[in-house]
Amino acid sequence: MEECKYYIISNNLSGSGREYRTVIRILKMFKKSDIPYKAYMTKYKGHARFLAGKITKDIAPDREIHIIVLGGDGTVNEVLNGIVDLSKVILSVYPTGSGNDFIRGLRIKRTPEEFFEAVTGEKEPFSIDLGKIYFADGTSHLFGISTGIGMDALVCRKAGNSLLKPILNKLNAGKLTYILLTIETLFTMRYVQCDIAYTLLSESGEVTYQKLHLDRMIYMAVLNAYAEGGGVKMAPGAKMNDNLFNICGAHGMTRIRGFMTLPSLARGNHKGKRGIHTDETYSFTLKTSSPMVVHTDGEDMGERDYMHVECLFDAIRMV
Template sequence: MLCFIVNEHSRSGKGAKIWKEAEAVLKKKNIAYESYVTQYEGHAFSLAHDICECGADDIQLVVVGGDGTANEVINGMTHFEKVRFGVIPTGSGNDLARGLGIMGTPTEVIGHILNCREDYVMDLGQVSWNGCEKPRLFAISAGAGLDALVCKKALKSKVKDALNKLHLGKLTYLFLTVQSLFTMQTTDAGAVFDGKGQKNHKKMIFAAAMNFRAEGGGVPMAPGADAQDGKLSVCMAWGIPKWRTFLCLPLLVTANHLRIRGFEVTNCKEYDLKLKTPMVLHADGEYCGDVTEMHFQCLPKKLHVMW
């Protein structure tokens, strides 16, 4: 059973064009499939849930959309052992596709998915927080602070739409990072990794639990992260003056930030984060809330990806 969940509005409408090209391949090859176009925020979640609950034993579920749509689909999925997941990236950042090594034209990507014989079996992350009704799964990253604030702003940013039209959508995150850095409030934090005692951090700027190495349009927060190792790579930054953090951005985007005092990456199966004052929390760029307590954990070998 081959199903597609399509976000035609991703990348300011380019998603529709990309889907049209991929769909032409399916029709040319006379491949049976079902497609569902998202109509509103959260629709991809419910579509994925209904598809996974249809009773079929072998489901191939492909997302035609950006990282946010992929996250909705993954959170809507059930019976992971029966589902093979695929993605045709159409977003601005496309960090999931980048992490998986997915590249090429829509025709090339759909061809690769259709010809896939051996899945890439990857970990997923899960985050819960004080007041949440249900934990949120993530494929790329989840975290609190500066990166989460930037993700929240990007969801409604007019700058993002403008840059997308110029094929410069990745610059959205850099622009919003610079803008947000000098206005955000830092906070004191306590982190516990794998239950081994609390580490205290003054003036925390961000804490990002990474499954893949990069987020925010390709920023390598955790250069050594591996989505198949059963662990999260938690990148934290704290106690750095904002002006100095700004000067460190070139080192961050070139994966040279870990030699700077105040940056640290810790690999762990789970960790807890407590903040003195609330910060924005995100999962794969999707806004979860302004919170003070979070629990992150790795779910090993959870998702079977066709690629």
């Protein structure tokens, strides 16, 4: 028997199940072909991470395999964190969630049929960077899209808890949830003092450090992809394969001014605006005067007052 190469992890509930038919369509294409594959369906939060761990540790520990994710950004994040050795895996993702910023970040758009052709064909894989965040308690976590502290993380937390989200998703209005929650959060959240330090690489290749104190920090995001929160273009020019993160944060403004800045953030033309800090780096550290909520790829990481983020160059291959 031919050795199995394709391992499919699907989350039929991502995006509130809107893309259920798409998942079934792709699974049927595999079924009809004579390609050896194994398909797993996630049944609870954390299951995709468990499955990715089991596949790469127990089922196929010593060979190169192709993991196909049919799910949302949360599922992708779980799979990245579950894989034991990233160098032995080729990853493909068909987005079926409500945000889909991971695939958006790669600027790829495919029909299920085109996806199947690309994944099972002889395409050369390409590498992308991943991020690793370290906390003061010694724990760490991988991310593909972004990590953030403050307003964007608070909005993620509220959206995850919101009773409205499944309903709005069904009406295709997931974006509206984020807009309303962002405005509400901006006016109710606590602003903090914050110190950041990050590496800068000059044209000549010299490494220097940028250190800044930010008063009344609203949020600070470190991005691998160009958008987070379901298409909010925090870093319009960001590439996932340039060995650099884009940072974007807001600080030192009144709540009203923050509110006035939101439209330009949504449109992605916020660069250079007063109170908006943007830059590029591959190593970033942040300390706040009191703990604030942190997210990685939209997943709640709890309240933190310290984080260090490293760019893992060309960390995983994708098709």
